[in-house]
Amino acid sequence: MTPFKPLLLEAVGVADGHALASYKSRGGYAPLEATLKNKQPVDVVEMVKSSGLRGRGGAGFSTGLKWTFLPKDHPGPIYLCVNADESEPGTFNNRILMEDDPHQVIEGIVLSSFATRATTAYIYLRYEYPHSWHRLQGAIDEAYAAGYLGKNILGSGFSLDIYLHRGAAAYICGEETGLIESLEGKRAWPRIKPPFPAIEGVFRKPTVVNNIETMACVTQIARRGVEWFKSIGVPADPNNPRDPGSYGPKLYCLSGHVEKPGCYEAPLGITLRELVDHFGGGVWKGRKAKAAIPGGISMGLMTEAEFDTPLDFAGPGRVGCLGLGTAAVVVIDEQTSIVDFLHNSCRFFAHESCGQCTPCREGTSWSLRMLERIRAGKGRLKDLDLLLELGNTMGMMPGSTICGLADGAAWPIKNAITKFRGEFEDHIKRTNPSGWMVTDPVPALQIVGAH
Numbered sequence: 001m002t003p004f005k006p007l008l009l010e011a012v013g014v015a016d017g018h019a020l021a022s023y024k025s026r027g028g029y030a031p032l033e034a035t036l037k038n039k040q041p042v043d044v045v046e047m048v049k050s051s052g053l054r055g056r057g058g059a060g061f062s063t064g065l066k067w068t069f070l071p072k073d074h075p076g077p078i079y080l081c082v083n084a085d086e087s088e089p090g091t092f093n094n095r096i097l098m099e100d101d102p103h104q105v106i107e108g109i110v111l112s113s114f115a116t117r118a119t120t121a122y123i124y125l126r127y128e129y130p131h132s133w134h135r136l137q138g139a140i141d142e143a144y145a146a147g148y149l150g151k152n153i154l155g156s157g158f159s160l161d162i163y164l165h166r167g168a169a170a171y172i173c174g175e176e177t178g179l180i181e182s183l184e185g186k187r188a189w190p191r192i193k194p195p196f197p198a199i200e201g202v203f204r205k206p207t208v209v210n211n212i213e214t215m216a217c218v219t220q221i222a223r224r225g226v227e228w229f230k231s232i233g234v235p236a237d238p239n240n241p242r243d244p245g246s247y248g249p250k251l252y253c254l255s256g257h258v259e260k261p262g263c264y265e266a267p268l269g270i271t272l273r274e275l276v277d278h279f280g281g282g283v284w285k286g287r288k289a290k291a292a293i294p295g296g297i298s299m300g301l302m303t304e305a306e307f308d309t310p311l312d313f314a315g316p317g318r319v320g321c322l323g324l325g326t327a328a329v330v331v332i333d334e335q336t337s338i339v340d341f342l343h344n345s346c347r348f349f350a351h352e353s354c355g356q357c358t359p360c361r362e363g364t365s366w367s368l369r370m371l372e373r374i375r376a377g378k379g380r381l382k383d384l385d386l387l388l389e390l391g392n393t394m395g396m397m398p399g400s401t402i403c404g405l406a407d408g409a410a411w412p413i414k415n416a417i418t419k420f421r422g423e424f425e426d427h428i429k430r431t432n433p434s435g436w437m438v439t440d441p442v443p444a445l446q447i448v449g450a451h
């Protein structure tokens, strides 16, 4: 692998790296000062748009383009919601940024608010992150005292307040409209779109929702420039008009059955194998890998033979996964049962479905019931086709649900059954040799404490 100097993670391991003095000694807040002095909001939007930055929260949508969806000349207020809910299994890159370099995130928030003309920013923080809360609040207090937040920032005439909001401890709170509902004090039930948040978001006002790592990337672009950002990553595929390229550094979370789990920074487009071997020290205990989830559990499953796939926004889709997602890789070794993996995945989504949409509510709980039956030695071979049918019909992509949770629930089912069908068939034949449908009732659903 070509040597690569981490920048998003520059402060990790630095004594007091989270403090304002340390951040400023690394050049922090100089880009903000220069921007407020010399640039207009539209210049910052143009800079981020031409950098090719795509949101790091999961969907990979162009950040600059999203900002242009805000209505022009709106009297305000306009809000920025920074998504720090980080509930996708295996994902912890936002936590590292908030705890080890909170000012990098805050500087990105001020720059993004200036660009979008937002005068209030909310950081919606995962409930289970108390240390991030303290680090962020400490940094926000320091930034106010130094004039980087509050009224008339650095004499520029631009004002911004940041509020930390503790989340409601559910996966669905990370979905942007669920987050907005929760921020407004309601149950985190995603809203039907349109209207999209850019038109009607928090308190029915124009709102941008962006991820924490996206904010850190905005800071880096302002500091190092568009050309630097575009020199890292994978350019657009000329044969695919829907691929705008995958630019910039990326934080990859690596966990599961590897020797050295952790959060690693690399150029977008590193292969899954490079990540596991170079950063992760290989599969643990000298074993071989069987599979990996490429970007959070909702992105599906890759086989070991697919490990040479680049982890850019387009790569995982080429091997039948949903996408790059949060770039959180979880490695599954050869001794782990894919039946157990899928049971665990179905348990998670059945627990986290908010229940508004029938295909999601019923689909996630029925897939769990089927997996429970298969694991209990009462499965039938035709259950595999039933599961596949479920996976192919529930979800936003078939057009039947309000949010993407159902897609995320469907992809591990589809990938596990198609890529590991032989293992499911062996399990069913071994544990239920007669292949008969069992007559005893399926036990009541037990999904308490799924995570």
Ligand SMILES: Cc1cc2nc3c(=O)[nH]c(=O)nc-3n(C[C@H](O)[C@H](O)[C@H](O)COP(=O)(O)O)c2cc1C
Pocket (backbone or CB within 6 Å): 054, 055, 056, 057, 058, 059, 060, 061, 063, 083, 084, 085, 086, 087, 088, 171, 172, 173, 174, 175, 176, 177, 209, 210, 211, 212, 214, 403, 404, 405, 408
């Ligand atoms: C079920 C579900 C959960 C989500 N959870 C998160 C999350 O925890 N953090 C996040 O940034 N985005 C999450 N998203 C994506 C957000 O809806 C939204 O696309 C993202 O915050 C936009 O930020 P970005 O453009 O900077 O990526 C989730 C989406 C879905 C469908």
Ligand code: SF4
Pocket (backbone or CB within 6 Å): 172, 189, 190, 352, 353, 354, 355, 356, 357, 358, 360, 361, 401, 402, 403, 404, 405, 406
């Ligand atoms: S898809 Fe599932 S989680 Fe999303 S709104 Fe519908 S029921 Fe709720």
